[in-house]
Amino acid sequence: MIFAIVGTQRFSFDRMFALLDEAIEAGIIQEEVVAQSGYTSYEPRHFRTIPFLSQEEMNTYIESSRCVITHAGIGSITHCLERGKPVVVIPRRKDHGEHVDDHQLEIAKVFQERGYVAAAESQFELRELIPCIEEMEFQPYVRQPSDLVSSIKSYVNSL
Numbered sequence: 681m682i683f684a685i686v687g688t689q690r691f692s693f694d695r696m697f698a699l700l701d702e703a704i705e706a707g708i709i710q711e712e713v714v715a716q717s718g719y720t721s722y723e724p725r726h727f728r729t730i731p732f733l734s735q736e737e738m739n740t741y742i743e744s745s746r747c748v749i750t751h752a753g754i755g756s757i758t759h760c761l762e763r764g765k766p767v768v769v770i771p772r773r774k775d776h777g778e779h780v781d782d783h784q785l786e787i788a789k790v791f792q793e794r795g796y797v798a799a800a801e802s803q804f805e806l807r808e809l810i811p812c813i814e815e816m817e818f819q820p821y822v823r824q825p826s827d828l829v830s831s832i833k834s835y836v837n838s839l
Contacts, residue, residue, distance in 0.1 A: 682810075683745035684715035685760075687753045688732065693778055694722035696751065696770045701725050703806050714741060739763070747813045752784035752799075757791055761821035766813045767797040768806070795819035 684700060686693040697720055703709045704726040713727035716738065742748060748760040752771035760767045771788040772778035788799040796819055798809050
């Protein structure tokens with residue numbers, strides 16, 4: 681099973697769902713796809729959507745999936761990486777009306793450059809990634825401590 685995540689912000693991500701439908705129609709994806717759809721208005725033809733999930737439900741879908749296809753939300757990406765799943769990131773884009781700016785392009789680029797994820801924006805890229813995603817070598821993800829949290833801990837320990 682492939683699990684897809686678009687997050688919970690009030691932006692539709694029709695392009696990602698259209699790419700998934702096209703990949704299923706082309707035979708690139710031949711297994712069940714379940715997607716957390718949030719506010720996306722696209723009605724998929726070949727996979728099931730659930731608008732919102734509890735954290736427990738999200739964890740169950742992530743853990744039972746072969747891989748995860750997600751928007752470039754940092755929380756969504758890191759949550760999947762911490763569970764050891766191969767991740768394909770499709771960033772939302774301002775020019776498609778999917779977000780207010782292109783910060784998701786930047787996030788996807790950084791995570792890909794560090795070797796944590798694979799990024800895709802087209803059917804061609806999905807065609808190259810999906811069949812072999814489990815054989816790809818990714819760097820192990822280790823959450824970095826927050827500078828803010830470290831500063832607060834240092835301050836509290838100095839009291």
